[in-house]
Amino acid sequence: MVQYQEQLDRTFAALSDPTRRGILERLGRGSATISELAEPFGISLTGLGKHVQVLEEADLVRTEKVGRTRWCSLGPQDLDAERRWILGYRLMLEERLDRLGELLERTKGQES
Amino acid sequence: MVQYQEQLDRTFAALSDPTRRGILERLGRGSATISELAEPFGISLTGLGKHVQVLEEADLVRTEKVGRTRWCSLGPQDLDAERRWILGYRLMLEERLDRLGELLERTKGQES
Numbered sequence: 001m002v003q004y005q006e007q008l009d010r011t012f013a014a015l016s017d018p019t020r021r022g023i024l025e026r027l028g029r030g031s032a033t034i035s036e037l038a039e040p041f042g043i044s045l046t047g048l049g050k051h052v053q054v055l056e057e058a059d060l061v062r063t064e065k066v067g068r069t070r071w072c073s074l075g076p077q078d079l080d081a082e083r084r085w086i087l088g089y090r091l092m093l094e095e096r097l098d099r100l101g102e103l104l105e106r107t108k109g110q111e112s
Numbered sequence: 113m114v115q116y117q118e119q120l121d122r123t124f125a126a127l128s129d130p131t132r133r134g135i136l137e138r139l140g141r142g143s144a145t146i147s148e149l150a151e152p153f154g155i156s157l158t159g160l161g162k163h164v165q166v167l168e169e170a171d172l173v174r175t176e177k178v179g180r181t182r183w184c185s186l187g188p189q190d191l192d193a194e195r196r197w198i199l200g201y202r203l204m205l206e207e208r209l210d211r212l213g214e215l216l217e218r219t220k221g222q223e224s
Binding site: 005 | 117121124127129130136137140192198199201204207208
C-alpha cells in the first residue's frame with residue numbers, strides 16, 4: 001500500500017510539468033539524446049537533464065549511455081495505477097451526483 | 113492550449129500527495145469540516161488547511177464558511193483532461209509495442 005502510494009506520488013509529480021509531459025510525448029515517437037530533447041523546449045542541457053532525472057525516478061523514462069551520448073527512451077511505467085485512481089475518483093463523483101439526484105426526487109415527492 | 117497545460121500542471125501536482133488524495137476520497141463520502149478532515153491524518157489544522165488550499169486552487173475542492181466553521185466538499189474538476197492525457201499516453205505505449213513487434217517479425221522473416 002505504501003509502495004502504491006509512493007508510486008502515485010512520484011508519477012503524478014512527474015506529470016505536473018509541461019516540459020516533462022512534452023518529453024514523454026516526444027519519446028513516444030522514438031528514442032532521443034538529451035540534446036535532441038532540449039532543442040524544441042529551448043532549455044539548457046542541465047535543465048533538461050533534471051527533468052529527465054525526475055522522469056527516470058518515476059520509471060517513465062530510461063536512459064542509456066552509449067559512448068559520450070546519453071540516449072533516452074520510454075520506461076516501464078504504464079500509468080495503470082494512475083488511470084485506475086482517476087477512474088475510481090470519477091466513479092465516486094458519479095455516485096455523488098446520483099445521490100443528489102435521488103435526494104432531489106424525494107424532495108419533489110414531498111412537495112407535491 | 114496554455115490553459116489546458118496549466119490545468120494539468122495544477123491537478124497532477126495536487127494529486128501527487130497521499131494526504132491530498134486521502135482528503136478527496138474522504139470528501140467523496142460527504143462534506144466535512146477542516147477539523148473532521150485533519151483528525152484521521154493526524155496533522156495540524158494549519159497543515160491540513162494548506163493541503164485544502166492546493167486542492168481548492170485545482171478546483172478539486174470547494175470550501176464554504178458557515179458561521180465560524182469552514183465546510184469542504186468536492187469541487188467541479190472531474191479529471192477528464194487528466195484521464196484523456198493518461199489514455200493518450202497508454203495508446204502511444206501500445207503503438208510503440210506494436211511497432212517493436214512488427215520489427216521483430218520482420219527480423220525473424222529475414223533470418224529464415
